[in-house]
Amino acid sequence: MRVKRPRPPVRLTRRGRAALVVVVAALSLGGFWLGTRAVSLASVGQPVPSHAGLPWVVVGPGDTLWTIAGAVSPGRDATAVADEIMRLNGLRSSLIRPGTRLYIPSDR
Structure with a gap:
């Protein structure tokens, strides 16, 4: 009969923690960049209809x-x-x- 041992908890090494911080920071900066792009595009306003003849x-x-x-x-x-x-x-x-x-x- 085989006894199942509980698995030890996952532990991050120093390099693993650093990689996790870099990934989270990159995702956050990417989200921030996309958010600012969306805001700048949204502030442009409605599409301009054709204003033929207007100066x-x-x-x-x-x-x-x-x-x-x-x-x-x-x-x-x-x-x-x-x-x-x-x-x-x-x-x-x-x-x-x-x-x-x-x-x-x-x-x-």
Whole structure:
């Protein structure tokens, strides 16, 4: 008759613990990176419909919605024009990045 002995608990060596820490850190950093990518893509907003015939500008370094609004419609309230630019471009926030093409409201 054979007696079954209980197996000893699993023990990690120093190298095993180091490998486990590296794997967990890599997975955490990968998840963090993917999360920040998802947030940055989500903040872009809705897909922009075709705005055939509308004028547009390219955002330059240091530009804000309000400076663009003031430049394209100097006689109007910059906040109202900035809100209209946000609506036209499907923006959910006022954050804009250099190189982005923004459609601007045409003069009526």
